[in-house]
Amino acid sequence: MVSPSPSIRIGVDVGGTNTDSVLLDEALRSSPNRGIIAHFKSPTTPDVTTGIEYAVKAVLADSKVDPKDVASLTIGTTHFINAIVEQDVRRLASVGVIRLSSNFTRATPPFVDFPPALKEIMCGHYGWVSGGLQIDGSQIRPLKEDEIVAECKILKEKGLKNVVISGVYSPIDEFFKQEEVARKIVLRELGEDVNVVCSHEIANLGLLERENASILNASILTFAKRTIKAFRAAMRRLNLHCPLFLTQNDGTLVDAESASRLPIRTFSSGPTNSMRGAAYLSGLGEADSEKVGMVVVDIGGTTADVGMLLPSGFPRQASAYVTVAGVRINYSMPAIESIGLGGGSIVRVLSDGKVTVGPDSVGHYLTTAARVFGGETLTATDITVAAGDADVGNSSLVKSVEADTVVKAKAAMKKLLEDVVDLMKTSPEPVPVLLVGGGSIISPVELAGVSKVIRPPFHDVANAVGAAIAKVGGTVDTIENVSDKSVAETVKEVTNKAIQKAIDAGARPDSVRVAEVDTIPLQYVANQVRIVVKVAGDLDISRLAKQEVLIDGSDETDDDSTDHIEAKKQQAAFTKSTAKSVGDISSYRPNIIGKEWHLTETDVEWLADGCYVLGCAGGGNPYPEFLQLRDMIREGHKVRVVDQQSLKDDAVVCWGGHMGSPAVSVERLGADECVEAMRDLLEYMRLEDFDAAMGLEIGGGNGLQPLIIGSSRYFNRPVVDADLMGRAYPTYYQTTICVYEEGQLIPAAISSGDGRSMVMTKANDDVIVDVALRAACSEMGSRVGLAARPLTGAKVRSRAVLNTVSFAWRIGRAIALANKTxxxxxxxxxxxxxxxxxxxxxxxxxxxxxxxxxxxxxxxxxxxxxxxxxxxxxxxxxxxxxxxxxxxxxxxxxxxxxxxxxxxxxxxxxxxxxxxxxxxxxxxxxxxxxxxxxxxxxxxxxxxxxxxxxxxxxxxxxxxxxxxxxxxxxxxxxxxxxxxxxxxxxxxx
Known part of the structure; x- marks a missing residue:
């Protein structure tokens, strides 16, 4: 086999409108053209593979480079995410989920927050088996093979070929390897042709979001494998025998085989390719001493997508959770802000003299609808030409545009860009802005808060350049015990693991550099630190060239034989049969029966938003509790609220909530800890019954906990419209009951949710109750349910903060109405x-x-x-x-x-x-x-x-x-x- 030139690479980026390609020689990166030997742009074809083949053939012909000299072909594509966003039933498969969680998570099952239409397509089966880890890495329960075998029997009966295995705290499971063991059992029982996805390979901490990402990944596996096979067939026809890579969301490479197993890694690679391509073309920050953060603005015909490149050269990642097609996931995705500003944005002059630009656009009709092209619609491109800032179309056609309109429209575009750039910045200091995309001509050359505005050469194919120059990455996200070593020593060990991971993936060892290190101490957990290390290095072409490149001989394409129109009808049927209407918020009336308020899904949604506001930035996000309550109501369970006037003076009112670390909540989700703590307290106090439930605090997730406890699924008792804080506070003794008397916090019961509980019976002050229970909480998995000594109806009226459930509901309704209108x-x-x-x-x-x-x-x-x-x-x-x-x-x-x-x-x-x-x-x-x-x-x-x-x-x-x-x-x-x-x-x- 002839060794290729190690520096010649082809990059392709498939967008919704155009497919761009470049042939680049990195050995010439110091030249004025940054090593770009050839580039090509053409409309994206319905059959994506055909478009890719056409684009690659064009740059090979233009450059006259022998295909044998090409070291790598790297493709960035939105093909896989589009299948999910479009709910394309031809390309999505049903998925079976096996959750390793014997005691927790049952109240928040798989697919719980999927949009109904997508759930109907993807949800094939789910079940729970013994397993899962605590936050300290110990086992909640060991795996039981017979339980996994029983689940496999169900999967086989249902004919499911795509399976997800998700375990509590699986990303930190380096010793027991529960997901890996379970995968081997599934493959043994169902056969090697079944696709099995382990959640720890997909995303990081946050069980529900990690599992959601794994389900999306599993659903498109068959389609992804078929697509990669088609890419290889196209390479054979082009006589390319180099390795095939796809670009990942974080700007690094993934080999074709891995991409066919983990297609979710490519979901948001397009914006990242543009950002990294822009940085390469500008030459900014290439020396270590010149490393600088920069904002990249990619302006197309309809929108401007804005992202932040960190000094490491990689994009700033989005917040902990992002959504794809309405599904909440925690997979690494770049933080992108999009605004309705592009070359085709429509410009309007209002009756009061104001001028607006966008957010609507003529889109891909720009070349026929805009005035400079003979059309009748005034667009941002027309304004730019009229101002003399660009030579596009026929400038004589915009001479009639009034000078005042041009000035005001330019000011509006400038403000839109300045606002979105400022939102992406990480500090008030000025940063450079790189402009790319075909619509970048509409941007002014100066922006407030920006040190300089640069439109690099070949800016219109920056996305393909980003694909061509992508590096090889390695990331480790783990929780480590630092009781017997320093954090610095632990970080070094984790960094070495990340470096080795990058080398194993194809990085040249001497080129690997640390891109990002985060150390995050865990709340309420002693000596436990979450450490995230990301590294990246150059692709080791010389090593890869020695490996045989296998290209499938078939001439498949990624298109499907299923009739497209019929598939769309099926998709529409799914949507119509499962969608729900919110209705008119302003006319909505709560369901009051007698003196009880029976909650609906709408009520619970508004309560969740209101409780988070009353949390005063604390209390934890009520999202898991909201999902739990919503599904209870859908199943027909009753959730009732009464006001304090309905309580007799001697009524027994039980109260409590969660205590512990939010880091545990994101993995163990909604369990029965609070219900079990209540049962333990009732048993200790020899109370056979109680009259009503009430919350410890209305702020955050605990604001919804009494509704779960009082639901007909559990105690079937109404919840009092009151709580003991009127907000959220950080400690157990900061409750209004403690304002009036000591000793009301005990007896108190706490339960771990997996069979461990304790009751504290005596204390000499209220503070020590909180201190002691938190210490026990740390030994019981760092998250417990809490139930305290019941109050009488008279004490609720004289001690509690009243009507706080009503207040949270009203706040949530106000937020919903504002967004609706x-x-x-x-x-x-x-x-x-x-x-x-x-x-x-x-x-x-x-x-x-x-x-x-x-x-x-x-x-x-x-x-x-x-x-x-x-x-x-x-x-x-x-x-x-x-x-x-x-x-x-x-x-x-x-x-x-x-x-x-x-x-x-x-x-x-x-x-x-x-x-x-x-x-x-x-x-x-x-x-x-x-x-x-x-x-x-x-x-x-x-x-x-x-x-x-x-x-x-x-x-x-x-x-x-x-x-x-x-x-x-x-x-x-x-x-x-x-x-x-x-x-x-x-x-x-």
Whole structure:
């Protein structure tokens, strides 16, 4: 076999509109053309493989390079993700799921949050077997082979050929290798032709999202293998005998065989290819001493996609969770912001003289609809030509466009780009912006907050260049015990594993560099640190050239013989039969029967949003509890709420919630810990029954826990419209019951959910109860359900914060209505109105986050976020000019205070605990928790007056005021508390 030239590579990127290709010689990267020998752009064909073959043939012919000299062919394609987004029944297969989780996760089954149509296509079967790990790496239960064999029998009967195995904490399972053992059993029972996906190979911590990603991956495996086979056949026809690679979401390579097993790795490779191609073409930051972050703006005909390249040369990743076709996953994806601005964006002159650009566009009709091409629609391209900034089409056709319109339209485009670039930046410091894409001509050459704007050569094929120059990566995401060694030593060990992983994948050993290292201490878990290391290196062509390249001899294409129209009919039938309508929010009425409020799916969804707002950035995201309750209601279970007036004075009201680490919650999901703790407490106290349930706190996930406990699935008891905080607080003793009397927290029962429980019976103060139970919690898997000494109806009325379930519902409804009616800018005002008006609640600040500091200590998240007022040019709505300066919000799990620093340096305390300080995402009106804080987010901060339970006594302020958090300042009320109106009272008969 003739060795290829190690530097000659072909890159192809398949987009929705065009397929681009380049032939590049990296040995010539220092030349003016950056080593680009040939490039080609053509419309994407329905049969993607045909388009790829045509594009590769074109650059080979243009360059006159012998195919034998090509070292590699790398393809970036959206082919696989499109099959899912389009719900293409021809290309998606049903999937069977075996979950390794003997005691946990049953309340949140596989496919629980899939869109109905996609679930109907993909959900073939799911079941649970013994297995799973604790957060410290110990086994919850060992695997039981007979249980796996029983599941295989069901899968075989159903004819399922694509199987997912997902285990609790499988990404940290290096010793027991439960998923691998289970895979061997499945293959033995079902045969080697069955596709088995282990979740730890797909994504990181977060069971539901990792499993979702694994299901998507499994569903397209058959199609992916057929597609890769077609790519190889095309290579044979082109006489290419080099290795075939696909680009991954993070900008690194994956070999064709691995891509056929893990196609999800390629889902979002297009934007990443553009970003890395832009950086290569510009030559920015190539020397280690010149490493710099940069924003890449890819402007097409309809949208501008914006991403941030870190100094490592790799894109900034999206937040912990992203959605693909409505499915929530945690697979590594680049953080991309898209706006409706492109070359075909429609320009309008309004009656008041204002000029708007987009978000609608003429799209691919640009060359016929735009004025410079003889059309009648004024577009962004027309404005650019009229301004003399580009030579496209016939400039004489836009001479009639008024100069004022051109100026205003250019200003509008400039502001749109400046806003989205600022959102992507990681600090206020100016950064370079790289422009790529065919529509990049509409961008101005100067942008605020930008050090320089660069449109590199060959910018219109930057995506194909990014594919050609992609590196080989290696990532390790693990939880390590650091009790007997330093964190630095542990990081080094993990880094070595990542380096070896990259080398095994084809990286040249001497070229591998560390791209990213994260160390994240785990809350409430001693000596456990999550470590994420990502490395990358150059492709070792000399090593790969020695390997025989096998190309399938068949001439298959990736097209399907199934009739396309018939498939679309089937898809439409799925959608029609399973879709649900939200209906008119403003006319929605809760279901009040007698004196009880029977919750619906809509109620629960609104409650979840409202509880997260009342969490004051803490309390945990209520998403898992929401899913659990939603499915209970769908199954016919009743979830009821009553107000405190329905309670007799001697009524027995049980209360509790979760205690422990959120890091455990993301793996163990919704189990029965709280229900079991309640049963243990009732047994200890010899109580055979109780009258109602109530929440420990309304803020965060615990706001929904009493609804689960009281549902007809479990105790079938109504839930009192009240709680013992009126918000979220970080400790068990920061409850209103402790304001009035000591000793009410015991007896208290905690349960791990897997058979371990304890009851604490005596304590000499309330603080030690929290301290002792948290210590036990750490030994019981770092997450437990908690149930405390029941209250009487009379004590609920005199001690609890009343009507908080109603308040959370009203907040959630306000958010839903704002999103439904496109009035998100007014959502803060709507929440303030629900709280009782401006005498009770206030809009404290509107701005953008410009700084976040965070650390963990003894299980709590400490830090602060800094929010800067928007400049006049950044304002998107009227009424924001009243805010100036910077707002500082320290937090300990929850927000503690809001201190304003004015431009002249003067400081003003706007709000402190126990008043509620809530940070809302200005883009959707929903709450942001501490884990969600990041630079550039537009936020609205509101303050809500606390219940008099906290403010009317010295003891209340001692437990819940500023000094409880170490701030030696006096509490000044934000406003006058107004008790929320009961939903039952308003909507009852």
């Amino acid at each position: 496109n009035t998100v800018a007014k959502v803060a005002d709507a929440i303030i109105a629900e709280a009782g008006g401006p005498e009770t609640a206030k809009k404290l600040f509107v701005g953008k986050i410009v700084g976040v500091e965070q650390k963990l200590f003894k299980g709590h998240s400490y830090g602060q976020t800094i929010i800067e007022a928007l400049s006049k040019d950044e304002e998107e709505q009227d009424g924001q000019t009243e805010f100036s300066g910077k707002l500082r919000i320290p937090f300990k799990n929850e927000n503690i205070l809001a201190e304003l620093e004015l431009p002249d340096g003067a400081k003003q305390m706007l709000a402190t605990v126990p008043d509620l300080i809530c940070v809302l995402d200005s883009q959707n009106g929903r709450a942001l928790g501490v884990p969600d804080y990041r630079y550039g987010l537009r936020v609205t901060v509101i303050g809500i007056a606390a219940s008099p339970r906290w403010t009317d006594t010295p003891r209340g302020l001692e437990l819940g005021g500023p000094r409880a958090f170490g701030y030696d300042i006096d509490y000044t009320p934000l406003g006058v508390y107004k008790q929320p109106r009961s939903v039952i009272e308003e909507y009852g008969e």
